[in-house]
Amino acid sequence: METTEKIVEAYVRYVKGWATIPNLRCGGQGQKEIDLFAINPVTDERWHIETSVSIASGFSKLTNDFYEEGEHKIRVKAATARRKLGSFMAEKFGHPAVSAKLAEYGCQESGLKRAIVTWD
Template sequence: METTEKIVEAYVRYVRHWATIPNVRCDGQQEIDLIAVDPTSGKHYHIETSVSVSQGFSKLTAKTFDPELRKQRVHQASMRRTLGFFVDHKFGTKAVKDKLAKYGFSESDNHKIIVTWGWTEDAKTAAKIAGIELWDFREIIRDIASEIRDARSYFTDDTLRTINLYVQATEGAARSIRTASNPQEFGRRAPARVIDNQKNSAPFWVYRNSVVRRARLHRAACTYCNDGAGMHRVGSRYNDEWRPFASERDAKAFLASTGYDDAKNCGVCMGPR
């Protein structure tokens, strides 16, 4: 099981609170990365993870998938980054469908998800038509960090513990730098950095991702918000939407209006819902 797959499973279990079964073997030497079931709704999810940070192959594309080109070493990487590869090879084979049926999946209850490092607009459109959800791996990391940032419990899961240690170490390093530059700040948690963006300035923001049906209410100063610029400070390049609100009440009203099961306050800047 690759590290990225472990992180995705940790996200699904800890953040989404779904039951999971990883690495399900099928006939014909095929394997399903992750099966998940939402105990609340009873919905079944088939999740495949393909993450690459290579500049040329990081994004999922809508280019035509050619099984013959996939056999050629020079084209293998590009073919595996096409939506068609997942439709034909990961979700569409008889071996995979037969195995999923044994776990209670059906034609009407088989929610397909691809976790990847970004995607092209064409791939997003094609995935929607094919009934496939796209999850951005970077968003998953951020959501895990947000959920466990203030947790004080001991994580026995190696993946969660590693991310938790990284978050705590990063926070500690930042506090050390602030303390060294201003000893009076010792023991006080400094506010998150805010990007100077007067055009979009507002005290509260709601991040909404219609693809994964997730929404979060943030304060403008939150490191995950940065006045609507997001953690990566690139506006809505990777995110569906950031909406500004003049009051917390209006922001919460919009949060509730999304109708998403996964809609809540940011665990870092707002506290629990």
């Protein structure tokens, strides 16, 4: 677990009072992982939270630039691809292995909330 993931988990657990499961392995092709799965025990809201922090000045900002499927696998494009919103939607939130794992925890697509924790 990365330091940024630990900080986010501590906030969600101790400040918000939510139950958490960090680094939830999804299996499947590419060995996907959910950085943090959290449930608000009062409202039963379920959250899929991903963290992404980069100290490299050229790749730090999360952008809404066009993301081409598989772009994150091309070595010279990987760093910038991982900072695109489309990459998160396709590879982190929308991947079938991730959806299947969340379904195991009772998550319905319509009731699941998603968050990206980042800074620039």
